[in-house]
Amino acid sequence: MLLLDGRICAQECKKKLKERVLADTALGFRPPGLAVIMVGDDPASAIYVRNKEKEASLLGISAQTCHLPRATTEQELLAHIHEFNAASDIDGILVQLPLPPHISASSCLLAISPDKDVDGFHPNNAGRMTLGLPGLRPCTPQGIVELLSFYHLSPAGKKAVVVGRSNIVGKPLAIMLAEPLEYANATVTLCHSKTANLAKECRSADFLFLSVGSPRMFGRDYVKEGAVVIDVGINRTKEGIVGDADRAALEDRVLAITPVPGGVGPMTIAMLLKNTVKAWEQNR
Helix, strand or coil, X not given: CEECCHHHHHHHHHHHHHHHHHHHHHCCCCCCEEEEEEECCCHHHHHHHHHHHHHHHHXXXXXXXXXXXXXXXXXXXXXXXXXXXXXXXXXXEEECCCCCCCCCHHHHHHHCXXXXXXXXXXXXXXXXXXXXXXXXXXXXXXXXXXXXXXXXXXXXXXXXXXXXXXXXXXXXXXXXXXXXXXXXXXXXXXXCCCCCCHHHHHHCCCEEEECCCCCCCECHHHCCCCCEEEECCCEEECCEEECCECHXXXXXXXXXXXXXXXXXXXXXXXXXXXHHHHHHHHHC
């Protein structure tokens, strides 16, 4: 069984990004700029934001955090987004989720300029992805494709099953896996909570992508022998963080699997940085 270590792949991606940034700043270009907006004091969000700041600075990206109190109104948050939209030294804007319940996440994400939407969530970028046009892609699905490429595991011509239909992972991943590219070109089935006989659908997959948030739900009954399993699940249990796949039950059954943590997670941050550098190259 091959363990698909996202940390190794992410390091390679970040090394190449740093080389691009250093080469262009040596020519006199300003460094890339990333603005991260956080509302409130959610402990997990605070850790994510600090990690993103640290990773960005290591690549030569100028990261600034706008930390707003929980009582911030939606209009106040939108004003900060519009300010960053107009800032010539900011190439990427990230609104850290979750937001307090009195603020509409969709309204705030829609307010970000598509050219600075490094999360890849804006409808303009989603539409361009659907049409196969260049644009900023959602970080987690993009990271999954990069991981498959790094380990030379192509789903081209194979059956891919995506379990989970979120706008952040499942839907865009299904679209990206069907694109006419070397590490895509799959025949894709998108499954969800209403899928009849889910286990049978999953067992048909050469490549199985799990993103439902159910700890260790997918064991031997869901996975065919020799499959590649990409586990996007992040589930906090008494034993620690685990994925959606029952990895221990699958070790002698699958060709390859991602660990949780350490698989898809590091790739998501790497792709956020990649989108920031890409936006910088296009916006300057």
